[in-house]
Structure formats: C-alpha cells, structure tokens
Amino acid sequence: RVHNYTWDISYQYKSPDCFEKLAVTVNGEAPGPTIRATQGDTIVVNVHNKLETENTAIHWHGIRQIDTPWADGVAGVTQCPILPGETFAYKFVVDRPGTYLYHAHYGMQRVAGLNGMIVVKVPDGIVEPFSYDEEHTVLLGDWWHKSVYEQATGLTETPFVFVTAPQSLLINGRGTFDCSLAPSGTCNASSPDCGLRPLFTAVPGKTYLLRIGSLTSLSSLSFEIEGHSMTVVEADGYYVRPFVVKNLFIYSGETYSVLVKADQDPRRNYWAASHVVGRNASQTPSGKAIVSYAFKGNNPWIPPPTAPPAGPAWNNTVIRVQQSRAIFAHPRFVEPMPAGADRTLLLLNTQNRIDGHIKWTINGVSLIFPATPYLVAMKRGMTTAYDQRPPSDTYDHMSYDISAPAPTNGTVRSPVYRLALGSVVDVVLQNSNMLNNKSETHPWHLHGHDFWVLGYGEGKFNPAADAWRLLNVRDPIMKNTVPLHNDGWTAVRFRADNPGVWLFHCHIEAHVFMGMGVVFEEGIERVGKLPPSIMGCGQSKGLH
Numbered sequence: 088r089v090h091n092y093t094w095d096i097s098y099q100y101k102s103p104d105c106f107e108k109l110a111v112t113v114n115g116e117a118p119g120p121t122i123r124a125t126q127g128d129t130i131v132v133n134v135h136n137k138l139e140t141e142n143t144a145i146h147w148h149g150i151r152q153i154d155t156p157w158a159d160g161v162a163g164v165t166q167c168p169i170l171p172g173e174t175f176a177y178k179f180v181v182d183r184p185g186t187y188l189y190h191a192h193y194g195m196q197r198v199a200g201l202n203g204m205i206v207v208k209v210p211d212g213i214v215e216p217f218s219y220d221e222e223h224t225v226l227l228g229d230w231w232h233k234s235v236y237e238q239a240t241g242l243t244e245t246p247f248v249f250v251t252a253p254q255s256l257l258i259n260g261r262g263t264f265d266c267s268l269a270p271s272g273t274c275n276a277s278s279p280d281c282g283l284r285p286l287f288t289a290v291p292g293k294t295y296l297l298r299i300g301s302l303t304s305l306s307s308l309s310f311e312i313e314g315h316s317m318t319v320v321e322a323d324g325y326y327v328r329p330f331v332v333k334n335l336f337i338y339s340g341e342t343y344s345v346l347v348k349a350d351q352d353p354r355r356n357y358w359a360a361s362h363v364v365g366r367n368a369s370q371t372p373s374g375k376a377i378v379s380y381a382f383k384g385n386n387p388w389i390p391p392p393t394a395p396p397a398g399p400a401w402n403n404t405v406i407r408v409q410q411s412r413a414i415f416a417h418p419r420f421v422e423p424m425p426a427g428a429d430r431t432l433l434l435l436n437t438q439n440r441i442d443g444h445i446k447w448t449i450n451g452v453s454l455i456f457p458a459t460p461y462l463v464a465m466k467r468g469m470t471t472a473y474d475q476r477p478p479s480d481t482y483d484h485m486s487y488d489i490s491a492p493a494p495t496n497g498t499v500r501s502p503v504y505r506l507a508l509g510s511v512v513d514v515v516l517q518n519s520n521m522l523n524n525k526s527e528t529h530p531w532h533l534h535g536h537d538f539w540v541l542g543y544g545e546g547k548f549n550p551a552a553d554a555w556r557l558l559n560v561r562d563p564i565m566k567n568t569v570p571l572h573n574d575g576w577t578a579v580r581f582r583a584d585n586p587g588v589w590l591f592h593c594h595i596e597a598h599v600f601m602g603m604g605v606v607f608e609e610g611i612e613r614v615g616k617l618p619p620s621i622m623g624c625g626q627s628k629g630l631h
C-alpha cells in the first residue's frame with residue numbers, strides 16, 4: 088500500500104505551554120500528524136516549504152531507507168535544503184514494524200517544533216509477543232520561549248550563550264507553564280493549545296500499549312504514570328525481553344512501547360508525568376497529563392486528587408545506567424549478531440574551544456555540514472566538496488584523562504569515515520568532561536542502520552583489558568539511538584550494509600549544531616541514480 092501525504096510546513100503562532108510564540112507546524116499542527124502504516128508499505132510525503140524565510144528538510148528517524156538513501160532528509164548529508172516555496176517528495180518503504188519518529192533536520196529547526204511519530208504495524212496474521220486492548224501514542228518534548236534563531240546565535244556568538252534549561256516539558260505537544268512568570272500579554276493560561284488534558288481514557292481491567300517517543304532537543308527524561316507500573320516490550324522497533332518499571336528513562340530519539348494495565352481505583356484519575364534527568368531539573372517544571380478512568384461518576388478532565396509525582400533524583404546516574412543495562416532482545420527475537428568486527432572505532436566525545444568558540448569534537452573533529460550534500464559529492468566524485476582526509480579511528484586512549492577538559496586542539500572539518508560495504512563495525516563512544524569539568528549524557532543516533540547494543544561501562548574504556556569480555560554478545564537489543572551516559576562509555580556493533588552516506592550524531596539539537604557527529608559512507612558505487620530534487624546547492628548546482 089502507498090500512503091500519500093501533502094504537508095504544508097509553515098510558521099504559526101502557538102501556545103503549547105500557554106506562552107505564545109512561533110512554531111514550525113505541519114498543516115498547522117505541532118506536533119505534526121502521526122503517520123500510520125503497515126510493514127512493507129510505501130510512504131510518500133510531499134513537503135511544501137511555506138516557511139517564507141527559512142529552508143527545511145525532514146528526517147524519518149529509525150527508517151533505514153534501504154535503496155532510498157536520498158530520502159533520509161538530512162540537509163548537507165543526503166540532500167540540499169528545501170527552499171521556501173519549493174516542494175520536495177520523500178518516498179520510502181517502512182520495512183520494519185515498530186515506533187518511529189520524524190523531525191526537521193536543518194540547522195536547529197527541530198527546536199521550533201517540526202516533529203511527530205510514525206507507527207508501523209505488523210501485517211495481519213503476524214502475532215506479536217504481547218497483547219493489549221488499545222494503543223496510544225505519547226510524544227515527549229521540551230520547549231523554550233526563546234526562538235530557534237536566538238538559541239543558534241547564542242551558540243555561535245562570542246561570548247557563548249548555551250540554550251540552558253527548557254521552560255517546559257511537553258506531552259503530545261502540550262505543557263503547563265506558570266503564566267505569572269511571563270511578561271504580561273505573552274502567556275494565556277486559558278489558551279486552547281495548552282494546559283492539562285487526558286492522555287488516554289482507561290477502562291478498568293483493560294491493557295493499553297503506549298508508544299512513547301522522545302524528541303526533546305536537550306533533555307533526558309523520566310516518564311511515569313502515577314500508581315501504575317509499565318512493562319517495556321519494544322525499543323526502537325525491536326521486541327525486548329519484557330521488564331517492569333515505575334519510571335521509564337527515555338533519551339532524545341528513542342522510542343519505547345510499554346503495557347499499562349488499568350488496575351487501580353477507577354473512581355479517580357492519575358498523573359502521567361515527565362521529568363528532566365541528567366541535567367539540573369529545578370528550572371523546568373514537569374510535563375503533566377491526566378490518565379482518566381472511565382467510570383460512572385468520574386470526570387475524565389478533573390486533575391488527580393494527589394500531588395504530581397516528583398520523579399527520581401535528576402542526578403542519580405546509577406539508576407539510569409541500570410535501566411539501560413536491563414534492555415535485552417526478546418528471547419524469541421534475538422537478531423543474530425556477527426561474532427567479531429572488521430573495524431573498531433574508538434570515538435572520544437570532547438568539548439573544545441576552537442577559534443574562540445565552544446564546539447563538540449569527535450576524535451578532535453567538529454563536524455560542519457558542507458555546502459554540497461555528501462551523498463551527491465561522493466556519488467559524483469566531487470573531491471573538493473568535502474574533506475578528503477579521513478578522521479581518526481581512535482584517540483590516545485591509553486593516556487587520555489577523561490576527567491580533564493580536552494586540550495584545545497580540535498578542528499572544524501567535513502570529513503567522512505569510509506566503511507567497507509558489508510563490513511562489521513564496532514563503535515565505542517567515550518564520554519569525557521566538558522570545559523566546565525562536568526560530564527553529561529549524550530543520546531547517539533545512527534541513520535540508515537540499527538546497531539546491536541553491546542554494553543555500557545563506567546570511566547574509560549580500555550580495549551586492552553577485560554572490557555570486551557564484559558559486553559553482551561548473547562542477546563543484545565538492536566536500536567538506532569543509545570545513551571552515552573555521563574562519565575562512561577557505550578559500545579555498539581553494526582553491519583555497514585546499506586549503500587549511502589549516513590550521519591551518526593548526538594541527538595541533542597544544540598550539540599550536533601556544535602559539531603557533535605560523524606559521517607559514515609559505505610557502498611556509494613552501489614547507490615542508484617540520485618534524484619535531481621536533492622541537488623541544486625554548492626557544487627551540485629545545475630546537476631541532474
């Protein structure tokens with residue numbers, strides 16, 4: 088089946104947390120509509136850029152884009168930006184069931200609101216390893232009152248101004264900001280866009296599947312439903328060995344499906360809440376919604392009689408790492424993993440000061456997207472369109488002190504890791520202290536592939552020592568986004584089997600904007616004829 092969508096992308100005044108500001112919308116909505124399809128279906132989205140003064144590009148997060156690498160939607164990597172007034176057609180197959188996301192991938196535009204969910208069902212007759220009565224989507228976000236322009240300018244100007252804590256957390260696009268804190272005339276507590284609303288209606292005794300996704304721009308979150316436990320059954324489109332949590336820790340770019348049973352006192356409602364974790368949570372009020380019980384005499388819109396849950400301590404890393412380590416493949420759905428790797432990349436994440444600017448570097452390189460998209464440049468052999476010097480596979484891992492900020496030796500470049508088609512690649516992401524001597528969580532997202540999550544460790548990864556033996560090679564979960572926890576490392580393995588050029592990056596919008604990503608290429612010669620619609624910028628002007 089082919090699903091056709093026509094999307095007008097435009098700025099509109101919105102008040103998602105009662106404070107009015109411009110948001111990038113899809114057909115007037117932020118978040119945009121949920122794309123619903125069945126495994127194997129084709130999605131066609133005709134995107135009209137009606138932003139008037141701003142380019143756009145849309146990434147289909149978690150969709151591998153097999154045979155359609157030009158539809159990945161990353162401006163500077165897989166296409167030229169879509170100019171105002173232009174229309175671009177994305178066409179791709181959703182080849183795996185599961186919960187996925189979409190969002191802007193141009194500059195820091197995601198901060199302004201262009202995001203939504205993709206739900207891919209299993210075909211009829213295929214039985215999932217769990218059952219439920221009804222399903223609902225829960226899209227989590229964070230929201231600032233400053234515009235994306237002010238945020239981006241702060242990151243590039245001197246002195247550097249970080250985006251700092253969001254003003255609110257959104258659940259399905261709605262938040263609750265205290266209007267008395269906003270300048271008069273900017274905040275309307277009775278705006279229909281904002282405020283508390285039922286997340287879903289629970290019929291006593293029924294089981295609900297919540298497809299939860301996070302597209303925060305900065306925040307790591309804890310999500311919970313007061314009084315109810317959640318059984319995690321899916322992560323990034325893969326079935327997990329079910330495990331029960333009170334709080335689900337979820338990082339930007341991840342999705343989880345959880346089962347919730349309506350087994351509590353039905354004469355009242357309960358809180359659904361999200362909380363910032365990993366960064367100081369005190370400046371950001373919790374995201375809140377109502378889980379309403381359908382019961383005679385119970386008003387579904389009445390806030391619960393209890394105080395909203397406080398959430399876990401934001402600085403408790405141990406419980407977050409524990410939850411990451413509790414995620415395994417479902418025993419009947421273990422994806423066989425190659426026993427070893429052909430190549431190992433040890434990628435050191437550091438904050439550097441380069442030419443007076445604060446940047447993120449990976450093995451000393453801060454990524455800047457070239458004017459000509461890598462995909463076009465590499466397919467057409469344009470050797471001056473990107474940096475031909477490959478970045479390093481490793482760093483001085485024996486002597487490097489991860490608790491000290493990096494020396495100032497980074498460079499801003501546009502290079503690429505060229506991977507042999509079909510080869511198996513291990514990547515160990517190593518965290519280190521920022522210039523302010525603190526380390527923080529980075530969710531890393533890989534385009535075009537899913538990876539096996541081999542494990543998480545504390546401190547410095549030592550490839551010479553036991554670290555490899557401690558990794559899970561028996562039943563690792565596959566994912567497309569994984570947290571690199573503060574003061575630690577994360578190891579993943581993937582097969583470079585998807586011809587194209589693919590971004591691998593921190594999913595914090597400010598961080599990728601500051602250079603925190605790398606580019607992988609494999610099998611460029613096997614990529615089919617590029618659609619002319621992705622060209623027209625940089626050295627691809629006039630090409631077809």
Ligand SMILES: O=C1O[C@H]([C@@H](O)CO)C(O)=C1O
Pocket residue numbers: 249438445521522523527598
């Ligand atoms: O990239 C970042 O910059 C700031 C800080 O390190 C410098 O102000 C911060 O908290 C980040 O995550």
